[in-house]
Amino acid sequence: MSDRLFDSVLAAGPVAEHLGDRAWVQAMLDFEGALARASAEAGLIPGEAADAIETQCDAAHYDVAAIGAQAVGIGNPAGPLVRALTARVTPEAAGYVHLGATSQDVIDTATMLVTAHALSALDGDLRACAEQLARLAETHTGTVMAGRSLLQQAPPVTFGLTAAGWLDGLLAASDRLEQLRRERLAVQLGGAVGTLAALGDDGLTILSGVARRLGLAEPVTPWHTERSRITEIAGALGQTCAAVAKIARDITLLAQTEVGEVWEQGPPGTGGSSTMPHKRNPVAAVLASGSASQAPGLVANLLTAAIHEHQRAAGAWHAEWRPYLELLRTTGSAVHWLRTSLERLRVEPDRMRVNLDLTGGLLLAENVAIELVSASSGDLGRQQAGAVVTACCRAALAGGGELADILAADPQIAKYLSRARIDELLTPDRYTGSAAEFVERALATWKGRSQ
Incomplete structure (x- = not known):
């Protein structure tokens, strides 16, 4: 060869x-x-x-x-x-x-x-x-x-x-x-x-x-x-x-x-x-x-x-x-x-x-669970809130409807979160955390080395 x-x-x-x-x-x-x-x-x-x-x-x-x-x-x-x-x-x-x-x-x-x-x-x-x-x-x-x-x-x-x-x-x-x-x-x-x-x-x-x-x-x-x-x-x-x-x-x-x-x-x-x-x-x-x-x-x-x-x-x-x-x-x-x-x-x-919209909001389920703990002032712990949201996700995956509708219809969730708030929580642009700041830090590091 x-x-x-x-x-x-x-x-x-x-x-x-x-x-x-x-x-x-x-x-x-x-x-x-x-x-x-x-x-x-x-x-x-x-x-x-x-x-x-x-x-x-x-x-x-x-x-x-x-x-x-x-x-x-x-x-x-x-x-x-x-x-x-x-x-x-x-x-x-x-x-x-x-x-x-x-x-x-x-x-x-x-x-x-x-x-x-x-x-x-x-x-x-x-x-x-x-x-x-x-x-x-x-x-x-x-x-x-x-x-x-x-x-x-x-x-x-x-x-x-x-x-x-x-x-x-x-x-x-x-x-x-x-x-x-x-x-x-x-x-x-x-x-x-x-x-x-x-x-x-x-x-x-x-x-x-x-x-x-x-x-x-x-x-x-x-x-x-x-x-x-x-x-x-x-x-x-x-x-x-x-x-x-x-x-x-x-x-x-x-x-x-x-x-x-x-x-x-x-x-x-x-x-x-x-x-x-x-x-x-x-x-x-x-x-x-x-x-x-x-x-x-x-x-x-x-x-x-x-x-x-x-x-x-x-x-x-x-x-x-x-x-x-x-x-x-x-x-x-x-x-x-x-x-x-x-x-x-x-x-x-x-x-x-x-591709973000493929799952109908399922990839934002974590956001809902975290907010549920906060909105309930601790009445729902992290594991309990996670279990409730997981059950809703499984229902959506099984063809039970849109995730937002299923979440809003769940009595434990509806007690603390309005439908409008659920829609906000399922908006991808609102759940990117410190991504922009991390980008700024990486760019600052690069600029420091390239000078």
Whole structure:
């Protein structure tokens, strides 16, 4: 099965552009160049040697496929890349290539650099999603719709509150990714067993120099076998996919034919079916959901792979590579497709009103029960009032008439509530509680982050 056949669907968006083989090779070369320059600044190697090494740290000079094929020799691609780099520099500089470092230093640092670029691209799509959600929340602050509990109609909410809840979850995930990008993307430089003994007294100076040149954090200790950075990033990517999947799932449910409260208006040729001409599928939301659903297994793989032996793992490090790459890719795809879905989304307030009225006021039964307790000054307790209203609801469901008529005819209810008051209590617009205030709070949070 060719990856390219499915990449446009499951590896879509700008993040994937930063995850190709050449991007990884360039990131490894960036480490080698920074190591050489920091070593020269510390006086460990000649400046001319650093110049010669940096000049050759361009991925365009190297056969990426050949490096990958040769990786089986030592079990990773850093070794053949270092050999190729050494062969390209001047004879005087050759002995200074990769000085004091180990293969894991190269690949772990490259992982952090690639992650930084990927998260930057991801942030652009996340911000666009947040902007769309904020627009929906503000526009539909007062658009009343049926709430759903266990996929059944429940008391009313607003579509603005629904969008605000989506926004809140996405902002939480975005904040976590930004925190990790600022604080936890660290250079790896420890040498053979994490002591930097090969660099003598200059080890910490060179470590600081490499971190500074690459724009990465300087770790307290080498993290060859302490993999919390990887698991934290994995968890944050998983959290992001969960936030995306929740929104995408809600959109697909609201777009069902029987519900019809939202739909995607894509360009011609999108949303159709190979066999059913009438279909209007929310295809972008479907692809967001499909991409995001891959994340939990990948996160689990990375948590399992985090158990590394002593100073260098025997297989666990290698087990990280593919799931980590795939997790970055699938998260990027999920967020890209969510952005596409939100940009295409059309909201149908009239349909929401129709669905609100489907049950003839049954979804406002809670409001009647609460008011009954208050109006009776406690003569009817919460459970007793609930039982009375429940009996009326069951009568309405059984075909005994309109709920308002049944409630008004019940002697226990009529003793405390007039028919006019019952009609007020069964009006959806009057029972949205603090929905508008919650929307305002979510929008204020978003505005604070977007400035």
